[in-house]
Amino acid sequence: MTEPALWLATETCGLGSYRADLVETYWKWEQDPSLMICYGRQVPESLEARAEGMQHQLRGANIRFTVYDLSGAEPVPIGVTTLLPDESVRTAEFVVMLAREARGRGLGVEATRLTLDYAFHVASLRMVWLKVLAPNAAGIKAYERAGFQHAGRLREAGYWLGQVCDEVLMDALARDFAGTSAVRALLDPHPTAAE
Template sequence: MSDTAAPLLWAETGGVALGPLRGDLAREYWRWENDPGAVLGYGRQVPESPESRAEGLEHQLRGAPDQARFTVYDLKGDEPRPAGLASLLIDHQVRTAEYVLVVAPEARGKGVGTAATRLTLDYAFHVTGLDMVWLKVLEPNEAGRRAYAKAGFQEVGVLRSAGQWRGRRCGEVVMDAVPEDFMGASAFETAD
């Protein structure tokens, strides 16, 4: 890890934890977001420069009332390893948020994304008091759709021809989650 101090972990479950964004991880965030698998999953074909990402991170580190952004940590090794980013882009007027997740290439397929999604939904419903969280995922991204469903999202519709997957038009599946599906104790209530 790039920092000698132990990272601040706000809550954990299933070998995954959420903590605050960190300026010293700007290069890692950039690497994850510009990895070909992430670019394909988002349908975004334009890479971002490390300098542009660092500038955006500076703004995110200052915080904004309409954003909750987290570093995702994999706890399965000897020490917590940064393994992704989870974000809630909040619309306070209607008490909803869009969810965005990026998982490091080396952490994909290991349950990190599912556990991080469940923790972020826990935060959204038990800490922030949101009424609904939604996301969009490209229709051919079956692994992403399965992971989001396993974390508690439900498919509610398709935006036809709204995305690109490997150079071809495709739909974007809209998924949502509501607090009633996440009753019970919160990992944030037991966090130290």
């Protein structure tokens, strides 16, 4: 694997480019049954179909990042975040996928915050939204920690473990994005005490 170019990073998490050479890694994560349940997807995909879809994704207008764990000696790819923009209204849908071994360590929250930072401070979006299956309590809590708020509910819109369930709508607004900004730190790596 080639050394990743990281665009935004904290001490333990970084966002880099979406990479064709990682298609098999992405595919393996997507075939994890626990991830399929969280997405409400019932059908696995072949590696050949995934590789074909990858070419379309690389040419598309969506914003995709590979998420890296930076806690070790070398960056390790652990997931993907995606923004699906609607340029006409300056909003985007957010999707995140984390490898099983990366979950429960706060990396998903960090990757989500970095993606929101990019969305609001580089892509100039005003709002980012997502859908999460209502029984996915851990996912909902992680999104809340990253800055998303509850915005509504789609009744009986998904499936969880073979049962019909609601989807929770959540959103994050640029004006509410608070805390440390990796983008702003790139522009001024030595802020004054007043900032």
